[in-house]
Amino acid sequence: MGQRHQLFVIARIASRYRTLAAVHHQWLYGESALQRCLRVLDIFRARSNRIPIFQELRAARKKDDNFWARRDEFQPFPFVATCLTAGSSCDPSEGYQHRVHPLAFNITFGRVDNDDGITVIDISDPNFLRFCFTFLGDGVKPLGASTYLWRYMRHRDYLEPEQDSDDAESQGYSMDDEEANDTQNREDIETQTSTPPSLREVNCDEVGRPSLRDQTMDQLINTALEDPDFDLSSTAVAQQLSDFIPKYRRKLLSLTEKNELPSLSALDSRIELAFAGETVVDLSPFSNLPAEHLVKAASNLLQSGQVKSLDLSHLQQLSENDLTGIFGAESGLETLYLLEMPQISLRYVASMWNRPESGIKDIYHTELLRRPLVEKPTFSKFKATLQSPLVTDAKNPVKHILWARVITGKTRAPNVRKADSFKIDWHRLKPAAGLSDYYDKAAMCCASFPINDTLLPPTKLVTGLTNFLLCISRAKYGYGSDQLSDIGFTMAKSFALASPRLTEEEAATTIGPLPELMFGATSVAAKSMSFMWPLDFPQMKAGERSVVIINEHDRSCQEESEDKEKFRLAVVTHESAGYEVQSMETYLEEVMKSNEDVTQLLEYWKRNTEFVSACESKEIHELLPAMERNMKLLREGWAWEMVSVSWDR
Numbered sequence: 077m078g079q080r081h082q083l084f085v086i087a088r089i090a091s092r093y094r095t096l097a098a099v100h101h102q103w104l105y106g107e108s109a110l111q112r113c114l115r116v117l118d119i120f121r122a123r124s125n126r127i128p129i130f131q132e133l134r135a136a137r138k139k140d141d142n143f144w145a146r147r148d149e150f151q152p153f154p155f156v157a158t159c160l161t162a163g164s165s166c167d168p169s170e171g172y173q174h175r176v177h178p179l180a181f182n183i184t185f186g187r188v189d190n191d192d193g194i195t196v197i198d199i200s201d202p203n204f205l206r207f208c209f210t211f212l213g214d215g216v217k218p219l220g221a222s223t224y225l226w227r228y229m230r231h232r233d234y235l236e237p238e239q240d241s242d243d244a245e246s247q248g249y250s251m252d253d254e255e256a257n258d259t260q261n262r263e264d265i266e267t268q269t270s271t272p273p274s275l276r277e278v279n280c281d282e283v284g285r286p287s288l289r290d291q292t293m294d295q296l297i298n299t300a301l302e303d304p305d306f307d308l309s310s311t312a313v314a315q316q317l318s319d320f321i322p323k324y325r326r327k328l329l330s331l332t333e334k335n336e337l338p339s340l341s342a343l344d345s346r347i348e349l350a351f352a353g354e355t356v357v358d359l360s361p362f363s364n365l366p367a368e369h370l371v372k373a374a375s376n377l378l379q380s381g382q383v384k385s386l387d388l389s390h391l392q393q394l395s396e397n398d399l400t401g402i403f404g405a406e407s408g409l410e411t412l413y414l415l416e417m418p419q420i421s422l423r424y425v426a427s428m429w430n431r432p433e434s435g436i437k438d439i440y441h442t443e444l445l446r447r448p449l450v451e452k453p454t455f456s457k458f459k460a461t462l463q464s465p466l467v468t469d470a471k472n473p474v475k476h477i478l479w480a481r482v483i484t485g486k487t488r489a490p491n492v493r494k495a496d497s498f499k500i501d502w503h504r505l506k507p508a509a510g511l512s513d514y515y516d517k518a519a520m521c522c523a524s525f526p527i528n529d530t531l532l533p534p535t536k537l538v539t540g541l542t543n544f545l546l547c548i549s550r551a552k553y554g555y556g557s558d559q560l561s562d563i564g565f566t567m568a569k570s571f572a573l574a575s576p577r578l579t580e581e582e583a584a585t586t587i588g589p590l591p592e593l594m595f596g597a598t599s600v601a602a603k604s605m606s607f608m609w610p611l612d613f614p615q616m617k618a619g620e621r622s623v624v625i626i627n628e629h630d631r632s633c634q635e636e637s638e639d640k641e642k643f644r645l646a647v648v649t650h651e652s653a654g655y656e657v658q659s660m661e662t663y664l665e666e667v668m669k670s671n672e673d674v675t676q677l678l679e680y681w682k683r684n685t686e687f688v689s690a691c692e693s694k695e696i697h698e699l700l701p702a703m704e705r706n707m708k709l710l711r712e713g714w715a716w717e718m719v720s721v722s723w724d725r
Contacts (some may be wrong), residue, residue, distance in 0.1 A: 171550025
């Protein structure tokens with residue numbers, strides 16, 4: 077059932093195309109397939125995702141043939157897989173959400189269940205992405221967008237196949253026969269844009285001897301590499317050469333890769349010089365240098381207060397104690413990359429995040445990205461076996477998102493409102509694991525979605541919630557509200573797309589880890605095909621917070637009416653004698669340290685969530701006990717048909 081489509085991400089590794097990630101989409105074809113392809117391309121070319129993509133490509137190019145022969149559910153390139161998962165199934169700007177299922181990373185075209193084509197994206201060069209579509213029944217012939225759409229829409233607005241082919245050649249989209257038939261005739265790609273002009277190296281024999289400036293530059297670089305006491309600030313000539321630092325850094329990296337450094341003495345000062353004044357520092361190429369030099373260099377660079385992004389990926393010589401030495405003092409660091417570093421545990425990552433003096437907003441760790449994508453246990457064993465080591469108690473004051481959906485304006489079901497105040501009578505609503513527009517019983521669909529295992533500074537909490545609310549409010553064909561798992565999938569991917577920065581570009585395309593507990597519970601519930609939700613109502617400690625979202629679906633309104641979907645939200649602090657209820661604006665003003673930051677965040681929230689109103693304290697005090705009761709009944713197997721249950725008031 078469905079119009080099944082798969083999306084593959086590939087890269088050329090050692091002269092062969094290899095699959096890095098793949099997903100199965102149960103309902104994708106025609107124009108929607110093109111839209112999902114463009115969305116994935118936007119994510120892969122986003123500047124904020126560039127470093128993790130390069131690092132996973134670097135890791136892929138180190139793998140041998142035995143690795144590529146694996147045929148299991150292992151996800152060795154989890155950042156690429158997360159980009160593909162979120163990009164192919166969630167777009168808040170369009171209100172698009174659909175379930176997708178991750179496939180084995182190295183699966184071939186012939187092993188998928190397909191009847192509506194395949195999308196292939198080549199990220200061999202992240203600066204120059206390429207894509208194509210193909211059908212299995214056509215001998216895996218690469219197709220451009222117009223040719224693919226022609227199968228579904230024979231309309232004059234679309235180019236005929238012959239025109240598309242000619243246009244592809246004129247723009248440099250075509251490939252030669254040898255490239256098109258490479259590796260099982262399945263990784264054939266058409267370029268997305270025309271080939272950029274190559275940069276031709278200048279031959280000194282053609283133009284004469286090097287200039288005086290070039291000679292001076294070479295002499296200074298050699299002096300800096302050979303003299304451990306070289307001081308840039310005391311060298312007036314070097315200060316006048318604006319490209320000295322970049323050229324010196326390239327020379328140092330080249331010598332390091334070839335093991336041709338003159339000596340290891342004062343190596344840390346040479347590394348510091350290579351990144352002097354830089355806000356983005358990449359130490360990952362120094363994988364063959366002793367740990368003590370890297371620790372000292374990284375620590376000194378951070379103490380300058382200028383470094384905002386630090387990449388330590390692939391540096392497996394660094395231990396957790398070494399990292400403690402690097403991050404011993406407060407710095408202005410915001411983003412840390414620890415990819416392909418299995419010696420660094422997730423518990424240590426959590427401890428780094430939870431330090432009071434830490435200002436880090438994002439940590440990229442391979443296992444942190446991989447765990448949500450790993451196959452989860454069966455429904456009955458889920459709670460007993462899934463425990464996340466990444467619990468962020470100190471820096472994540474919000475632990476859960478509590479979701480409640482009710483349908484009003486029904487004609488054949490009892491009214492869900494109180495007669496005296498027209499407020500929703502939460503106590504009398506029976507539990508349901510999903511509420512569609514056709515459901516005619518006085519019921520409430522509710523669930524708890526944990527986010528206490530996710531690195532969520534206030535900015536990412538706001539952007540994640542905004543993504544979720546925009547996605548479900550803008551949905552053109554409903555947002556899959558028939559089951560709680562659909563809500564969970566939308567929410568988990570919305571937080572994977574949460575950005576620590578508020579620029580419009582990054583807020584829509586930045587990728588981070590999927591929330592493990594939320595995504596895992598969602599996956600288990602979806603596969604179980606039951607009405608149960610595997611997580612209980614949270615037992616919160618005094619002082620801990622939850623975000624409560626109420627979705628009121630008014631069936632009496634017209635389909636295009638803005639009043640059809642109503643949303644209310646509150647930040648609730650659990651107290652021993654009840655709940656303290658705050659608006660999002662009040663909460664942000666309380667937890668944010670910088671007035672400038674909170675002002676920008678409040679403006680972003682108000683601008684994007686004008687359709688969301690605040691919950692009243694009385695409604696929260698009525699809703700939460702009803703949610704706790706109904707979620708317990710759902711966990712015990714209570715189904716939709718049990719409508720004769722009466723509640724004790």
